[in-house]
Amino acid sequence: MASNVNKTKRQALLAKIEEDREAIAKFVRDLVRAKSPNPPGDTRSSMQCVRDFLDARDVPYRMENRDETMPNLVATTTFGRHDKHLVLNGHIDVFPVPDPAQWSIDPWAAQERDGAIYGRGVADMKVGTVASIVTYTYARSMADGQLDGRLTLAVVSDEETFGPNGTRHLFDVCPEEITGTAVLVGEPSSRHTVRLGEKGMLWLRFKVETHGGHGAYVHMGPSAVDQASTVIADLRKFAEFDFQEPPSIVAALTEAGETYDRAFGRGASENARRVTMNVGRINAGTNVNMIAPQCTFEVDFRLPMGVVIKDALDHIEKLRETHCFSYDIMMSSEPNWTEPNHEFVEIVAKNAETIAGAPPQLIPGLGSTDARLWRNRGIPAVVYGPAPRGMGATDEHVPVEEIFDVVRCHLLSAFDYLSTNDK
Numbered sequence: 155m156a157s158n159v160n161k162t163k164r165q166a167l168l169a170k171i172e173e174d175r176e177a178i179a180k181f182v183r184d185l186v187r188a189k190s191p192n193p194p195g196d197t198r199s200s201m202q203c204v205r206d207f208l209d210a211r212d213v214p215y216r217m218e219n220r221d222e223t224m225p226n227l228v229a230t231t232t233f234g235r236h237d238k239h240l241v242l243n244g245h246i247d248v249f250p251v252p253d254p255a256q257w258s259i260d261p262w263a264a265q266e267r268d269g270a271i272y273g274r275g276v277a278d279m280k281v282g283t284v285a286s287i288v289t290y291t292y293a294r295s296m297a298d299g300q301l302d303g304r305l306t307l308a309v310v311s312d313e314e315t316f317g318p319n320g321t322r323h324l325f326d327v328c329p330e331e332i333t334g335t336a337v338l339v340g341e342p343s344s345r346h347t348v349r350l351g352e353k354g355m356l357w358l359r360f361k362v363e364t365h366g367g368h369g370a371y372v373h374m375g376p377s378a379v380d381q382a383s384t385v386i387a388d389l390r391k392f393a394e395f396d397f398q399e400p401p402s403i404v405a406a407l408t409e410a411g412e413t414y415d416r417a418f419g420r421g422a423s424e425n426a427r428r429v430t431m432n433v434g435r436i437n438a439g440t441n442v443n444m445i446a447p448q449c450t451f452e453v454d455f456r457l458p459m460g461v462v463i464k465d466a467l468d469h470i471e472k473l474r475e476t477h478c479f480s481y482d483i484m485m486s487s488e489p490n491w492t493e494p495n496h497e498f499v500e501i502v503a504k505n506a507e508t509i510a511g512a513p514p515q516l517i518p519g520l521g522s523t524d525a526r527l528w529r530n531r532g533i534p535a536v537v538y539g540p541a542p543r544g545m546g547a548t549d550e551h552v553p554v555e556e557i558f559d560v561v562r563c564h565l566l567s568a569f570d571y572l573s574t575n576d577k
C-alpha cells in the first residue's frame with residue numbers, strides 16, 4: 155500500500171495532469187502534424203516540436219545525432235545516490251502512408267472525431283512518446299528530495315525500420331546514460347495489457363539467378379521467378395518447426411488469450427506462439443516475354459519464445475542443399491522476455507490495474523520495439539501504451555481519454571520506482 159505521504163504526492167501528480175490536459179492534447183496533435191514517415195525517416199520537424207515543448211518549460215537536454223535528419227534527444231536528471239535508474243524511451247518516426255485516399259480522414263491533420271485523435275503515428279507511438287516527455291518534465295521538477303536515483307529521457311528517430319541512427323546510436327555514444335536499471339516504453343499495448351517481451355525477428359534478402367531467355371523458349375532454361383516461388387514455399391515449412399516454449403510464456407499467453415485477441419486482433423494469441431513468415435518485397439524480371447534471370451525477395455520471420463535465430467538459419471542452410479539461392483541477413487533480433495516478478499513490472503502493472511479497473515495481462519508482443527535492445531542486455535523493459543488501433547494500417551487513432559491514461563501510468567510508475575518513501 156502506498157504510504158499516506160506518497161498518496162498525497164500521487165494525487166498531486168494526477169491533478170497536474172488534469173490541469174495540463176489542453177497542453178498535453180495539443181502536444182500530441184502538434185506532434186502528429188509534424189510529419190515524420192519512415193522511410194525516409196526525416197524527423198526534424200517532429201523533434202523541433204519536442205524541443206519547443208521542453209524549451210517552454212526550461213527543461214535542459216542535448217542532441218546526439220548520427221544523421222542530422224534523424225535527431226535523438228537525451229535528457230537526464232540525477233535525484234540522489236540510489237542506483238535505480240529509469241530510462242523513458244520513445245521514438246518519433248512513424249510508418250509511411252502509402253495511400254492517403256484509403257483513410258477516411260486526413261492522416262496528418264490530427265483531427266478529433268468521436269472523442270479520438272486520428273493520424274499516422276498517433277498510436278505508434280507519438281502518444282507514448284508524449285507520455286515519456288511529460289513524465290520526465292514533471293518528475294524533474296521534483297528534484298527536492300522526493301525522488302532518488304536517476305531518470306533519463308531518450309526521444310529517438312529511426313525506429314520503424316530498426317535503423318542504426320536512433321536508440322542503437324545512443325547505446326554506442328552514451329551507454330552509461332541510456333542503459334539504466336529499468337526502461338519504460340510507451341509503444342502500443344492497450345489498457346488491459348503490459349508487454350514484457352516480443353517475438354524475435356529475422357529479416358532476410360534472398361537472391362535467385364538463372365540464365366534467363368526468351369519467354370516462348372521456356373524449355374531452354376528455368377525462370378528465377380519459378381525457382382524463387384519454390385524456395386518461398388519451402389521456407390514456409392519452417393513454420394512447422396518443433397520447439398519448446400518456456401513455461402512462463404505458456405502460462406502468460408494461456409491466461410491472456412481473450413484479452414490478447416481483443417488488444418491485437420483475433421488470432422493474435424495463437425500467432426504469438428508460432429513462427430510466422432511474410433514475404434514483404436519481391437523484385438524480378440524485365441519483360442513479360444522474357445524468362446526472368448533474377449529474382450530477389452525479402453522475408454520477415456517472427457520467432458516465438460523457444461525458437462532462436464540459429465534454428466531458422468539451419469533450416470535455410472538445409473534448403474541450400476537442394477535449391478540454388480543466396481541470401482543475406484538484413485536484421486535480426488532474438489525473442490526476448492522480462493520476467494513478470496521484477497519490481498518495475500509490478501509497479502507498472504499495479505498502475506495499469508488502477509486505470510483499467512482490472513489487472514493487466516503480462517504478455518509478449520508480436521512486433522519488435524526498441525525495448526528489445528534493453529532486454530537483450532539483461533535490463534527489464536516494460537511496454538505500456540495505447541491500443542494499436544489502425545497501427546501501420548488506415549485510420550490510426552487513440553481516444554483522447556486513453557492519452558491521459560498512458561500519461562498517468564507512466565508518470566505514477568516513474569514516481570513509484572524512484573520515490574524515496576516506502577511504497
Ligand SMILES: [Zn+2]
Pocket residue numbers: 245278279313341523
Ligand atoms: Zn513503434
